[in-house]
Amino acid sequence: MKRILYIILSIIFLTICLKACIKRDIPPKERLNNRILKTDVTFKFPQESRNVVLGGVDYLQSQAPVGKFGGEMVVSTIGEGPKTFNPFTSKDAVSSSMSGLMFDSLFTISPNDGKVIPKLAKSYETKDGKKYIVHLRQGIKWSDGKPITADDVVFTWNKIILAGLGNTSTRDAVVIDGKLPKVTKIDNYTVKFEILKPFSPFIRLISVQIAPKHIFEPVTKQGARAFDMFYSTNTKPDNFVTSGAFRLKEYKAAQRVVFERNSDYYMLNKKNQKLPYLDKIIYLIVGDLNNEILKFEGHEIDVISLRGSNVAPYKIKEADSDYKIYNLGADTGTMFVAINLNPRRNSENKFYVDPKKQYWFSDKDFRTAIDYALDRKNMVQNIANGLAKPLFTAESLNSIFLNTKIKGHERNLKKAKEVLINAGFKYGNNKKLYDKFGNRVEFDLYTNAGNTEREAIGVMVKQDLEDLGMRVNFKPVEFNTLVNKMTTTFDWDMIIMGLTGSPLEPHDGLNVWHSKGSLHLFNQRTEDDKKDDRFTFEKRLDEIFESAALQTTFASRKKLYDEYQQIVYDEKPFIYLYSPVRMVAVRKKFRNIYPSQLLGITYNIEEIYKDKY
Amino acid sequence: MQILFYILKRILQTIPLLILVSIISFFIIRLSPVDPLAELKLNPSISKETLKAEQQRLGLDKPLPIQYLLWAKSFVKGDLGVTTTGEKVSVKLAERIPNTLLLTIIVIFLTWSVGVPLGILAAIKWKTPFDRILTVLTSIGMAIPSFFFAILMLIFAVKSGWFPVGGLTSYNYDDMNFIQKFFDIAHHLFLPVTVLFTLSLAGLQRQMRANLLDVLDSDYVKFARAKGLSENKVIFKHALRNAVNPMITLLGFEFSSLLSGAALTEFVFQYPGLGRLILEAVLKSDINLVMASLMIGAVMLVVGNLIADILLILTDPRIRAKA
Numbered sequence: 001m002k003r004i005l006y007i008i009l010s011i012i013f014l015t016i017c018l019k020a021c022i023k024r025d026i027p028p029k030e031r032l033n034n035r036i037l038k039t040d041v042t043f044k045f046p047q048e049s050r051n052v053v054l055g056g057v058d059y060l061q062s063q064a065p066v067g068k069f070g071g072e073m074v075v076s077t078i079g080e081g082p083k084t085f086n087p088f089t090s091k092d093a094v095s096s097s098m099s100g101l102m103f104d105s106l107f108t109i110s111p112n113d114g115k116v117i118p119k120l121a122k123s124y125e126t127k128d129g130k131k132y133i134v135h136l137r138q139g140i141k142w143s144d145g146k147p148i149t150a151d152d153v154v155f156t157w158n159k160i161i162l163a164g165l166g167n168t169s170t171r172d173a174v175v176i177d178g179k180l181p182k183v184t185k186i187d188n189y190t191v192k193f194e195i196l197k198p199f200s201p202f203i204r205l206i207s208v209q210i211a212p213k214h215i216f217e218p219v220t221k222q223g224a225r226a227f228d229m230f231y232s233t234n235t236k237p238d239n240f241v242t243s244g245a246f247r248l249k250e251y252k253a254a255q256r257v258v259f260e261r262n263s264d265y266y267m268l269n270k271k272n273q274k275l276p277y278l279d280k281i282i283y284l285i286v287g288d289l290n291n292e293i294l295k296f297e298g299h300e301i302d303v304i305s306l307r308g309s310n311v312a313p314y315k316i317k318e319a320d321s322d323y324k325i326y327n328l329g330a331d332t333g334t335m336f337v338a339i340n341l342n343p344r345r346n347s348e349n350k351f352y353v354d355p356k357k358q359y360w361f362s363d364k365d366f367r368t369a370i371d372y373a374l375d376r377k378n379m380v381q382n383i384a385n386g387l388a389k390p391l392f393t394a395e396s397l398n399s400i401f402l403n404t405k406i407k408g409h410e411r412n413l414k415k416a417k418e419v420l421i422n423a424g425f426k427y428g429n430n431k432k433l434y435d436k437f438g439n440r441v442e443f444d445l446y447t448n449a450g451n452t453e454r455e456a457i458g459v460m461v462k463q464d465l466e467d468l469g470m471r472v473n474f475k476p477v478e479f480n481t482l483v484n485k486m487t488t489t490f491d492w493d494m495i496i497m498g499l500t501g502s503p504l505e506p507h508d509g510l511n512v513w514h515s516k517g518s519l520h521l522f523n524q525r526t527e528d529d530k531k532d533d534r535f536t537f538e539k540r541l542d543e544i545f546e547s548a549a550l551q552t553t554f555a556s557r558k559k560l561y562d563e564y565q566q567i568v569y570d571e572k573p574f575i576y577l578y579s580p581v582r583m584v585a586v587r588k589k590f591r592n593i594y595p596s597q598l599l600g601i602t603y604n605i606e607e608i609y610k611d612k613y
Numbered sequence: 614m615q616i617l618f619y620i621l622k623r624i625l626q627t628i629p630l631l632i633l634v635s636i637i638s639f640f641i642i643r644l645s646p647v648d649p650l651a652e653l654k655l656n657p658s659i660s661k662e663t664l665k666a667e668q669q670r671l672g673l674d675k676p677l678p679i680q681y682l683l684w685a686k687s688f689v690k691g692d693l694g695v696t697t698t699g700e701k702v703s704v705k706l707a708e709r710i711p712n713t714l715l716l717t718i719i720v721i722f723l724t725w726s727v728g729v730p731l732g733i734l735a736a737i738k739w740k741t742p743f744d745r746i747l748t749v750l751t752s753i754g755m756a757i758p759s760f761f762f763a764i765l766m767l768i769f770a771v772k773s774g775w776f777p778v779g780g781l782t783s784y785n786y787d788d789m790n791f792i793q794k795f796f797d798i799a800h801h802l803f804l805p806v807t808v809l810f811t812l813s814l815a816g817l818q819r820q821m822r823a824n825l826l827d828v829l830d831s832d833y834v835k836f837a838r839a840k841g842l843s844e845n846k847v848i849f850k851h852a853l854r855n856a857v858n859p860m861i862t863l864l865g866f867e868f869s870s871l872l873s874g875a876a877l878t879e880f881v882f883q884y885p886g887l888g889r890l891i892l893e894a895v896l897k898s899d900i901n902l903v904m905a906s907l908m909i910g911a912v913m914l915v916v917g918n919l920i921a922d923i924l925l926i927l928t929d930p931r932i933r934a935k936a
Contacts, residue, residue: 169663
């Protein structure tokens with residue numbers, strides 16, 4: 001009797017506890033996320049900064065509202081922190097962004113429309129797209145007091161970038177028909193860049209950072225190894241001679257990087273006071289996403305990028321919190337299913353792709369049917385928590401070259417089946433799909449294990465395609481194994497992949513779309529493949545990419561890049577799925593925050609100031 | 614003299630051991646399908662020439678045995694090589710080792726100075742309520758996985774706001790005076806030390822208790838008691854000296870875990886120690902860094918055992934006679 005009483009009592013206790021855990025006032029996540037997405041994304045920017053001359057010095061005057069000086073901003077970086085502070089040797093995003101804070105580039109990008117606008121340089125002019133005259137600011141200085149002149153620019157280009165020291169990606173990009181550009185000094189504040197034929201990405205490429213000649217010259221003479229070690233993370237902060245708005249104050253491995261204000265910077269506010277406003281920027285080095293979230297909740301950091309399922313709880317709390325969430329619109333990341341169209345044999349004379357499968361994959365109708373069978377809406381809702389947009393184009397949704405005429409389509413299983421039947425495929429018993437030779441349609445779908453987002457997409461793609469009667473063996477494999485399959489052995493059928501592109505420069509995708517590119521995944525050739533066996537649409541893509549870079553007007557380039565997106569959409573070697581939407585939470589005490597779809601939140605760090613809140 | 618000879622013999626014995634450890638770990642890392650250049654290969658803006666240059670720089674274009682010999686040659690010379698990003702391995706390790714030592718030494722000091730007395734006390738008060746309560750508490754301590762406990766502690770820090778969320782120092786550490794610095798570090802260390810302390814305390818206390826109980830049950834203790842010796846003398850003079858041998862062996866292992874023992878907790882608390890560095894190195898197949906840390910681990914283990922053996926010789930005449 002007593003025992004029964006105990007049991008009843010404990011059950012009552014438990015129910016009361018459980019009841020307390022149920023929160024009724026929180027709306028379902030999906031509905032909330034849909035509401036977040038619908039809140040219109042409007043981007044407003046102050047007028048562009050202007051060049052002004054004061055006492056013989058060419059300043060850059062910010063047109064943003066005048067703020068208060070002082071205070072600090074604490075941000076975070078995920079991973080192990082910077083590997084170097086040398087902008088010319090950095091190979092990872094963290095090192096590049098930190099050295100970018102210390103060394104200014106000649107030009108930067110307008111947060112509004114992606115136009116090239118002046119930064120360290122005052123202006124540029126070009127008449128024929130072959131000769132670029134860059135005018136530098138007079139009277140601005142390195143942090144050790146030496147003036148920044150044309151000698152520094154010419155030295156940086158001829159002795160570092162074009163000499164192949166450090167990270168060679170800029171050099172690789174400016175090689176045109178095997179020729180390097182010529183960089184010469186005209187006078188102390190004027191530099192001439194010359195190329196053989198017009199190359200429209202060129203002005204963005206020459207926007208790179210500039211090194212102080214008097215510091216870097218001795219190092220460049222010691223060779224590549226010494227250069228790679230120069231300005232490493234072990235260099236004393238006082239030894240850096242920089243040009244940026246902030247200079248290094250402290251680097252503590254795996255803990256933080258502290259930058260302090262450069263008090264003699266060339267940017268002014270409207271009252272002609274020297275920017276930046278903030279005294280310090282502190283990057284906390286956090287190991288993973290979860291820790292970053294905890295640190296934001298613990299008020300240790302001021303800015304955080306929110307992903308998928310994290311957004312809803314933050315949005316609920318936003319109203320009575322000290323942060324504001326900004327919707328930056330679709331990301332540059334694109335997620336796609338790649339189909340292996342490779343018809344060639346390997347060195348052992350075996351086909352990379354089973355000929356039976358080749359027959360399906362090379363059939364445009366087969367690829368179209370797959371495209372129509374995929375349920376992008378479902379993926380957006382269930383994988384990205386509604387915080388993404390369906391994607392149908394090869395350019396990302398925030399690209400200034402996006403082909404807006406490609407509208408995409410809903411999932412249409414009926415149409416997909418019709419297309420397959422018209423192409424000669426047959427349905428047997430149990431709705432299984434067979435090709436016209438009677439082979440069961442069955443193939444492998446790979447992605448990299450450990451990436452939960454791609455794994456979830458894989459499961460959905462598998463289900464969607466099995467609705468078509470195909471049999472899909474979904475195999476998440478180790479990232480390196482996957483890369484090896486894509487770049488060396490080519491023995492795969494379909495892969496779920498993501499590549500990041502530039503929203504400003506489709507030419508960056510050359511390696512993917514040109515038939516000789518090193519990431520031409522869907523029909524990868526080795527260096528020994530000399531025979532011209534390009535598909536018709538590959539030939540046209542090659543032509544487009546070769547000629548679009550030579551066009552000098554935006555309109556003529558846009559026309560060509562629109563065509564390339566249409567071809568990719570029609571031919572479907574890659575079937576695009578969705579683009580995630582970026583959300584960033586920033587503490588309200590920071591002002592002059594003008595979120596940009598192209599550049600993010602803290603691109604105008606000189607103008608951001610801290611107000612009392 | 615005899616002891617010196619013994620130490621020398623032991624050191625010579627470790628050389629083949631270290632070679633074997635290095636060969637096994639080198640080949641296991643290299644044969645795993647982890648490619649330090651995988652991410653570069655998938656970057657559309659990286660040219661083939663750059664990839665080839667990177668392969669040469671990292672020595673990936675040579676056959677495996679040659680790679681091993683090159684590594685071994687520079688290791689013997691005392692050069693630990695560079696990481697895949699071109700930083701010196703020795704510098705990277707030197708940045709982290711003091712932080713890890715700070716954490717582990719505090720923990721070991723605390724656990725031993727609390728755990729051993731508690732173990733003795735529990736053995737003496739065997740089967741009393743005190744012993745039973747201690748048993749329950751230590752069982753809880755042993756049962757909670759360290760990473761889980763660490764996460765609970767982190768959530769506690771966030772919700773209460775009493776403790777910083779991980780790390781070792783505040784960002785304005787450099788502007789503090791000495792006393793503020795001391796308290797800043799203590800503030801940051803409190804939670805990780807609590808986690809590690811609770812977990813290792815349990816094991817140590819149980820071990821000490823079991824050893825002493827074992828000895829207390831033996832004939833010579835009964836004899837000493839029968840002889841009319843005071844209980845204190847029985848326990849501290851006769852029983853404890855015999856019960857302490859396994860603890861010394863344990864101390865040797867503690868020494869080896871000085872650098873590696875806290876890795877999991879370090880990771881959860883974002884502590885700037887070796888744990889995070891090595892985890893990332895393994896994931897990126899940063900061979901020089903991984904090899905250096907594995908070799909340090911092996912050396913620490915050997916040295917720890919050596920120290921324990923020497924201590925045993927000093928404390929136990931029976932072993933001295935054998936050696």
